Every structure is written in structure tokens, then in C-alpha cells.
Amino acid sequence: MVYKLIGRVIDVRGKCHAGHRVGEQIDLTVFDEDNPVRGIDLCPFFLNNLFPYLCVLQFEGRFPWESESNVFVTSCPDVENRVTIRVERVEKIVTSP
Template sequence: MADEKQAFDVEMSKDEVADVVKDINRFYSEVTIIKVNGECPYGHKEGEKYLTTGMNHAGICGGLWHQIQPSIIALQYEGGPVWAEKPGFFRGLCSEMGRVQVEVQRKKKDDTKTLRTEAKVRDMTGKGYPALDKYKVSLEILGVERHCMWAHREGQTFEIDPFNIGGVCGALYWQAYHFMEVLFGGGSFPWEVEEHIIHGACPDIYNQTIFRLIREER
């Protein structure tokens, strides 16, 4: 019937939300940098370790995160890539011609608190990327439906680029990454009213966060 709500439209109680949060936070993935070919422009070094979840990028380079985040999500919910050598494990490469190689291992958390790691923003201008020298892109939170698990709220603004994720939820950044590349490339979507703005939404259809990316010249 038209007035019947889909399962993801039904409001959850606080206890139900708490149970979901506990289930989400059963595992984390330890990302280890095992090889760097040449010099990583972001500064990754062999031997570095990052404790991640699908939302917590832990300060990993955005390009590397974009490559491995979907499989980290899979590990978090006891799945994984079909080509992985063993359960709860995979190897990955960064998007810059595989310059950085990683191993990712799922591990059980000692508690059910949301894992959050403060990430420092690194200045990537003047390093041979003309688009980053010419433009900056900001991500603005326009609205949140129900309970954002990363605690995003309307009005927040973050400067992001293909290297820096900053304080943005890792899942939201992954969703925005494709749009961000359009803007940094000087492009636009024909359905947007303003050519320097792209709208999007996070992948959580229940707790959906709506955002827009804004390109400005430096």
C-alpha cells in the first residue's frame, strides 16, 4: 500500500540505535603500509599502521582510502574480497599507479565505542598538482536524516582534496570522491544549477546525510 513504510523508513528507538552502534563497532581493520615505491607525495612510509573502520579513515591518504574503503566495509561486517588469500584479510594498492601497497587485517575490538582518530590536514599545494594549486573544494553538510553515526550535523564545512579527508566520515568521503574529481578537473554536472557545485548523499539510506561540494579558485 502507498502509505506503508519501507523497513528503512521506520523510526528506531534509542535502545535499537544503541544495539546497532554496538554491532557496527565489533571490529576494526588494521592497515599496514608494507611497501612504498619511490616517494609517496602524502608522506606514507613503510611500516605505518592505521586503525580503521568504514567511517574512521585514521588519516590515511584520500586516494589510498578510496581504493580500500569498500573492502574495509566488507571486513567490518564479516565479508571480504573474493580474491583474498584468507578470511578477514586483503592486500591493496593506492590509486597513484600502486605507489603505496598495504595489508589489511580485521581485528576484534575490545569495546563497542565508535573508533575515531584525529587526522591532520597536510598542505598538498605546490607539489606538482596544478588542480590543487588552482582550486579548493569544500564539503558542506546540508542536512542529516535521523542519527548520523559519525555525528555530522547541518552547517559543518570541511576542505577536502584527493589526499586529505580531514574530519569527514570515511564513508561519506568515499561517496564524494568521484564528484570531487570532477570539480578539481574543472568539470561540472549538467543537471546542477551552478557549475561549481555538486550535491550528493552519504551511502547510509537510513541515516542519510546530504552534502554539497563547492569549488572555489584559490
């Protein structure tokens, strides 16, 4: 099965200095052999904290504390301007050549 990861910003407390906004959707797919674009459009400090969790979720892992096996919710490390994101693993549509 091939998956992609979609993040949606669900809360911003204060002012995000990276410009993230509630409702923003971000492709957080760690590895996609069909699309070798490098880089994820996310605050680098947030991405640093998030990366290990993205790897787990993309490769069929799950987090026992989450009620949905294909989702996790987390917040950035900036406690004064906290951004919260919901990351969902979705099946990638593969088209035949």
C-alpha cells in the first residue's frame, strides 16, 4: 500500500512567525518515489519535532494513544505561539502508466 500524509492546521495560539494559519493544508509525505521533490513546506522547528512521527505514520505505524489509527495530533515547540496540526495518513491514488 502506498500512502501520503496530509497535515491540517487546526489551531494557532498567538502569532505563528512562520505564517501558518488555521485551515492550512500541508503535504507532509516523507517519501514518494513518484514525486522526488525535496522539502516540506513547514516551519523547520516544527518539522524537526514532527519528523520521527511522520516516518512512523507513513510506513503503516500507529500511535496507541490516538483514537484513529491513521491520525495523530501534535503541536509545535513554541509554547507562546503554539500551532497544532492534525496529520492524516491517506491512501495514495496510483494511476497506471
